[in-house]
Amino acid sequence: HHPAFSFTNVTVTQDQEDDGIWVATLNRASKRNALDAATIEELIELFSKAPRLGAKAIVLAAAGDHFCAGLDLIEHHDEDRSPADFMHVCLRWHEAFNKMEYGGVPVIAALHGAVVGGGLELASSAHVRVADESTYFALPEGQRGLFTGGGATIRVADLVGKSRMIDMMLTGRVYQGQEAMDVGLMQYLVSGSSFDKAMELARRAAANLPLSNFAICSAVSHMQNMSALDAAYCEAVIAGVVNTQPDARARLDAFAKKTAARVRPND
Ligand code: 1HE
Known part of the structure; x- marks a missing residue:
C-alpha cells in the first residue's frame, strides 16, 4: 500500500x-x-x-x-x-x-x-x-x-x-x-x-523529464478548450519554459555528441 x-x-x-x-x-x-x-x-x-x-x-x-x-x-x-x-x-x-x-x-x-x-x-x-x-x-x-x-x-x-x-x-x-x-x-x-x-x-x-510530461499531460488538454490563437500563444509560453529546462541540457548534449538514441522505424 x-x-x-x-x-x-x-x-x-x-x-x-x-x-x-x-x-x-x-x-x-x-x-x-x-x-x-x-x-x-x-x-x-x-x-x-x-x-x-x-x-x-x-x-x-x-x-x-x-x-x-x-x-x-x-x-x-x-x-x-x-x-x-x-x-x-x-x-x-x-x-x-x-x-x-x-x-x-x-x-x-x-x-x-x-x-x-x-x-x-x-x-x-x-x-x-x-x-x-x-x-x-x-x-x-x-x-x-x-x-x-x-x-x-x-x-x-x-x-x-x-x-x-x-x-x-x-x-x-x-x-x-x-x-x-x-x-x-x-x-x-x-x-x-x-x-x-x-x-x-x-x-x-x-523516462521522460517530469516537466515535459507535465506539459504533455495538461497543456494539450487545456489547449483543446482554447481558440487556436490563444492555444498557439500558450504553446509558445509552455515551450519557452519546458524547452529551456536545465535538466534537458544533458539530453541535448547527448544528441549533439551522437550518443542519444535515434528515432528509427519499427522492425
Ligand atoms: C453493480 C453495477 C453497477 C454491476 N452499479 N452495482 N452501468 C451499467 O448500466 C452497467 C451495469 N452492469 C452490467 O451491465 C453488468 O453488471 C456487467 C456487464 C458490468 C457485469 O456483468 P456480470 O454478469 O459479470 O455481473 P452482474 O451479475 O451483473 O453483477 C455482479 C454484481 O455487481 C451484482 O451485485 P450483487 O450484489 O447482486 O452480487 C450487481 O448488482 C453489481 N453491479 N454493475 C451497482 N453499475 C455520472 S453518470 C454515469 C452514468 C452511468 O454510468 S450509467 C451506466 C451504468
Missing part, C-alpha cells in the same frame, strides 16, 4: 523497482468496480495529490473480470437523489476526472472486460488506454433511463466523434477488438495482458 493514502475502494501501490510508477487498482470487483460516491472521493484525493508526491506515471487498473461498470446504480437507486443532489454527484466526478486529465502525471488505463457508462468516462480521462481481447465498451445510459454525467459528452465524443457516441447511447451499441481500435476508443489492443503493456508504457513515459 502507498503510505500517503488510506483508501478502501482504490488500492494504491508503488512498484519497488519502478521508482515513481504507481498502480491504482479499483478493488470493488464484487460490484464490478461500480463507481460509488466514496470511490470518486478517493480518486479525487489520489489525482490531486499524486503530482505533488512525485508520481511519474500512474497505471489505472481494476480487480476482477471487469474494468468498471460505471455509476453505482444500486447506490443511485437507494439514495433517490434530487436533481441538485445528482448535479453535485456529477461535479465530484468532474473534479476527479479533471484532476486526472489535467494533473500533469501520465495516466495509463489497463482495460479488460466491461468499460461501460461511467467506466468509459473514467477510462476516457486517462492519457493512454490499453485494451485486451476481453475488453468491450458501451454507453448503456439510454437503456437505464439515464444520461451521461461524468464527462462522456466531452471525452467520449472527442475520442469517437459525436455521431458514434450518440449511436452508442441510443442503441446500446457495443464496441470491442479491432473495431474499438479503429473508432479510437483505445490506442493499444494486446493479445496478452493489458496490465503488462500498461506498465511497459508507464516505464517509457516515466
Whole structure:
C-alpha cells in the first residue's frame, strides 16, 4: 500500500523497482468496480495529490473480470437523489476526472472486460488506454433511463466523434477488438495482458523529464478548450519554459555528441 493514502475502494501501490510508477487498482470487483460516491472521493484525493508526491506515471487498473461498470446504480437507486443532489454527484466526478486529465502525471488505463457508462468516462480521462481481447465498451445510459454525467459528452465524443457516441447511447451499441481500435476508443489492443503493456508504457513515459510530461499531460488538454490563437500563444509560453529546462541540457548534449538514441522505424 502507498503510505500517503488510506483508501478502501482504490488500492494504491508503488512498484519497488519502478521508482515513481504507481498502480491504482479499483478493488470493488464484487460490484464490478461500480463507481460509488466514496470511490470518486478517493480518486479525487489520489489525482490531486499524486503530482505533488512525485508520481511519474500512474497505471489505472481494476480487480476482477471487469474494468468498471460505471455509476453505482444500486447506490443511485437507494439514495433517490434530487436533481441538485445528482448535479453535485456529477461535479465530484468532474473534479476527479479533471484532476486526472489535467494533473500533469501520465495516466495509463489497463482495460479488460466491461468499460461501460461511467467506466468509459473514467477510462476516457486517462492519457493512454490499453485494451485486451476481453475488453468491450458501451454507453448503456439510454437503456437505464439515464444520461451521461461524468464527462462522456466531452471525452467520449472527442475520442469517437459525436455521431458514434450518440449511436452508442441510443442503441446500446457495443464496441470491442479491432473495431474499438479503429473508432479510437483505445490506442493499444494486446493479445496478452493489458496490465503488462500498461506498465511497459508507464516505464517509457516515466523516462521522460517530469516537466515535459507535465506539459504533455495538461497543456494539450487545456489547449483543446482554447481558440487556436490563444492555444498557439500558450504553446509558445509552455515551450519557452519546458524547452529551456536545465535538466534537458544533458539530453541535448547527448544528441549533439551522437550518443542519444535515434528515432528509427519499427522492425
Ligand atoms: C453493480 C453495477 C453497477 C454491476 N452499479 N452495482 N452501468 C451499467 O448500466 C452497467 C451495469 N452492469 C452490467 O451491465 C453488468 O453488471 C456487467 C456487464 C458490468 C457485469 O456483468 P456480470 O454478469 O459479470 O455481473 P452482474 O451479475 O451483473 O453483477 C455482479 C454484481 O455487481 C451484482 O451485485 P450483487 O450484489 O447482486 O452480487 C450487481 O448488482 C453489481 N453491479 N454493475 C451497482 N453499475 C455520472 S453518470 C454515469 C452514468 C452511468 O454510468 S450509467 C451506466 C451504468
